Amino acid sequence: MALWSGRFTEGADAFTQRFGASLPVDQKMYAQDIAGSKAHGAMLAAQGIIGEEDAAAIACGLDGILADIEAGALAFDVQESEDVHMAIEAELTARIGDAGARLHTGRSRNDQVATDMRLYAKQRATDLMAANVALREALIAQAEEHFDVILPGYTHLQHAQPVLFSHHLLAYVWMLTRDFERLAAARAAADRSPLGAAALAGTTYPLDRHATAAALGFAAPIPNSLDAVSDRDFLLDLIYACSVSCLHLSRLCEEIILWSTAEFGFITLSDAYSTGSSIMPQKKNPDFAELIRGKSGRVVGDLMALMMTLKSLPLAYNKDLQEDKEGAMDAADTLEDCYVCAAGMIATMTVHPEAMMAQAQKGYLAATDVADYLAKKGLPFRRAHEVVGRLVLRCEQQGCDLEDLALADFQAESDLFEADIASCLNLEAIVAARTTYGGTGHAAVREQLTEVKASLAADHTRL
Template identity: 45%
Template sequence: MDSVDPQSLSAGGARLWGGRFAGGPAEALARLSVSVQFDWRLAPYDLAASRAHARVLARAGLFTNDELGRTLAALDDLEAACAAGLFRPTVEDEDVHTALERGLLERLGALGGKLRAGRSRNDQVATDLRLYLRDRARGIAARLVELADALVEQAERHLDTPAPGMTHLQHAQPVTFGHQLLAHVHPLLRDLDRLRDWDARAAVCPLGSGALAGSSLPLDPVRVARELGFASAAPNSIDAVSDRDFVAEFLFAAAMTGVHLSRLGEEVVLWTSQEFGWVELDDSFATGSSIMPQKKNADIAELARGKSGRLIGALVTVLTMLKGLPLAYDRDMQEDKEPAFDAVDTLDVVLPALAGMISTMTVRVDRLAAAAPVGYTLATEVADWLVRRGVPFREAHDATGQLVALCASRDCRLSEVSDDDLRAISPHLEPEVREVLSVRSALAARTTPGSTGPKAVADQWGDVADKLTDWRDWAALPVVPR
């Protein structure tokens, strides 16, 4: 159940707070106050919480067994009607809670109003939003795994494909392209770690806290928390309804993910350019130009860059909203949901598109291999060769720099310098240095864990693949028990 177009709302509805007021709200207030057009997506979670609340009221002796059975049946019927689009919020339903209570009243009459006992919209919305975000976090995790899988599959094909590694966007040292691709997987694994860490902190149930002071009714918040899949009940009722750390932290995780997707997108834009030409995108994951027939644009990668701004902005919005609020609940907190929903929706569309783009792209191995030694990327091999012969690195660095300068002045390769020129630069530069002046030897020399040598990259690939298997299992776990 996603957001609702305000124009689609029908007439009807009943406010939850009108008893003290002689008249209805002004139209300007109603227009500002209404949130059902976006918080309607919380309906399944509100209904799940209502089932748990009905059971706790029955255990407290406030519902008979018959009333409990009828209420649970009505909640099930209402959920089915919502899912089928047969029950929708109205223009007078202020929020999702109001709309669903109206649905219960339509089905149960006065009995539908008994469920409100012992809870407030303050603890309801805090519970619903936690349930929603915990549920959707697993969906995002599943999509992160899909993107990581696409990168891992491409990396497997290129465990020993040479490529130019860069710093400052300048050619630096040869790497394997598989190593470069896996370098984008590790940030995604950290994003997954953040989601799981966040989920552990978000697994605290506010239901039972009421408006801010708890309830005088004999409720059982611990049992409700357990029924709803939370690890614990909130230890402080004021904090329970005031806390939106879980929203801000979720948005930080989303923003950090957005940054990682943006960096991947930027590299794909470079790789597919005429200047690089390392990668060819599949036609199904690229676009053209309305005026230039020859164009093939990496729009998915560019949109990944652009949409990172929305994710960062959502985090800033919520932090700014929270920073000056007194305890407990304040209506400012209505502004927590749209940024959170937008972040979920943004990742839901960006991640599958990126995964499809990566999985279908063609890597141009010939272009990568040709570019790997360009820019004197083997210079470090010379310096390391000298170090292995006892030359202090400071001296080795200086001698290698002179060698590069000589080659640059003559527009030749490091290996093309004569023996006499080598000795003129440094008596330590012997002809045997040419043994290390190939991309393949440079890559083969990188054998330490985490380095770019083919064997080290293959080991890294296996480790990453194992971790992704564990993440698939976590992402598949249900959050909200029936």
Template identity: 50%
Template sequence: MWKGRFAKETAELVQQIGESVSYDWRLYQHDIAGSIAHARAQYKAGLLTEEEFSQIESGLREIEADINAGNFEFRTSLEDIHMNIEAELTRRIGPAGAKLHTARSRNDQVATDTRLYCRAEMEVLAAGIRDLQRALLDRAEKYAATVVPAYTHLQRGQPVTVGHHFLAYVEMLERDLGRLTDARTRVNVSPLGSGALAGSTINLDRHGIAKELGFDRVSTNSMDAVADRDYIAELIFVIGLCGVHLSRLSEDLILWTSAEFGFAALSDAHTTGSSLMPQKKNPDVCELTRGKTGRLLGNLVAILTAIKGLPLTYNRDLQEDKEPLFDSIDTLKLTLAVNAEMIAAMEIREERCRAAASDPMLLATDLADWLVRQGVPFRHAHELVGKAVAASVATGTPLDQLDLATIDPAFTSDATSVFSLETALAARTNPGAPSIENVRSEIARWNTGLSSN
């Protein structure tokens, strides 16, 4: 493609380090779509005859069909997907194929291809997030009233329900989906027509090309258009943060399925055994999800590091954007799918949850609130309950069986009325609080919202 300027063939090692077709081949559908739109603009501008445009479009469709069927040979000597397709097109249809690159550079071509690719994959990721939300919502609905301890510092804190717990992850995933949707507005911008960095003296209809390819608008600065990889970094960030949320869910389930907690049981189909210890049932999906999150965050660091020191405009360093992008998308798609399947098959061991939630210490804050309602300032109430807890621990007497009046006269005989999980949960009616009524209302709201998506 640059033989006019160079007298020697590119060295074999340079070809090895410079080729990208071994992984950017997956852009082929988007490259072909962009090329057809570009050729159509050339035809409308009088640069191609109707016959030449027809040859180009038919030739590109045939190449696409061959790639789909696995009958296309990619050549690393041609570096990338763009030149592989263009060279094969010219071989098949002759001189018309050599006209395709008029008023276009690989710089704006690859930017167009990756934007189209990101846009398409974002739709798949969004669907995967919705599927996982539905699986979590199904479990939340089944166990809406199952009381379980909630934790801070991995110490028992206050009672909630399993439904409330799972709805927390539905909320996290909704934010991920919102970020994905928002990022799409910055992805869906057409750089085609920006050329290598300064456009072209042959002016094609950029708006027409953008419309054909489904872009919302065209880029407004040719230098930024070919140098910009913010949209890739942003997408990888959104993917990474979604991975962090999945990792937190995984950690909860790893704890919940342990013998020490025993709150949940995963299906045999989503766990593995041990090659040595026959009793083991390991939550490998959760552990792999947790582990792959590090990979997603590494990809984010990789892309940010690749672009942080680049002068305008295009630099070959930008070739390093694709492998982190492809890997992050592939990893999250698989992780979302397997987690949705695993959650849908998971069962909660309600008796273990009830046993853990029966710990009266979970209602220590409710006891302090009871004192407040009797007119005791909260800080003093907190101190008095703290003394009661200390006495409970020291004597081995459950908090709800302690003679609280010996701690302070503020504890009247009806103070122990707070030691009821049903009463405690029913009192938590503020928006966002875990009363069973609130939880069921939220489940109904989410069911309505997700059924329309």
């Protein structure tokens, strides 16, 4: 029987009951719904609104329902209950009688569902923060294990300058560090209690909203009842944080896919994170990296869907808001799975330093340092740039690299070149010379590692 059956002479038919039901989605929040109901029931008794015996029966009944759900002994039917809130209340009333029917005093499903979603968002944000930390640990471990490895750095996907492989990996660690902050901000945004706002205007019962907020671990109650039941900004924050992190994972996986090709050969993925072909026996495909890259579109779609749902809703609650849950849950679940998969993939991949160095020796990666050599001798950099451009052209015409040119070839373009130009053509020296803060030089990357590990340790304490 519907909660509003007194007003209606007919019930919903099977199709509209199914169409309007959110139970298949929101039943994931059974633990949050039970926690909110226990806090509400205890507060009602403390305020003298219901009796202590009723409150005790409610708490005991809810504990029994929670235990049965988690043991798989209790399942809900969409034809019987529209959502998890109705399902649990109906089950409670069936078990304990009128005491269960008193639980909803001073409460609406509007503030109830908002409370559940905020509790759920806080928990999922915390879960994602933990998975984020684990992925950063995997990247840092590979960066430390292969600290001295050099690979070509790219712009426009063209060889640009040599960099340390550890420096390259740490760029993703910093992206993920910012993602952690966005997830933490989403958790903080959800950390306010709507419980007690009722349908939209508050209630005439003497509820203690501060007590229920504290009991549920919220920082404070939301001060405006209209905002309390209609706000979903915290879900936008959560899905946005998930979307940005998925974009970062997509970028990382794109490079893993490229690096694992025969053309690059920089890494070999573990068999556990690869698949084969149904027709080509030789294939080893980076399917899981591709899936992470592909799933980013789903999560961004979840963000767009909720934004469009919210864009023109009048205050306060509207049934449209039932559509807030599936996308948020999908985004959080998808990102968590992607974090776990990426961490395993990174931790188990085999790095091939010789292949990286072989590529770093192609594409005139020393060109910028040769230009700097001339600039340090007084030639304006723009002229130095032009001189080195002519040297690169000479190399292309002769089919060689800069390090293959004789000193006479250099001096033919500028008499500022001396024998010490050879030191500007050594890749190890080129990398090591980048000592500025944030650069790719060994000393700078060691400093960066110290910072990133300190940030990681600090984030551990915030979980």
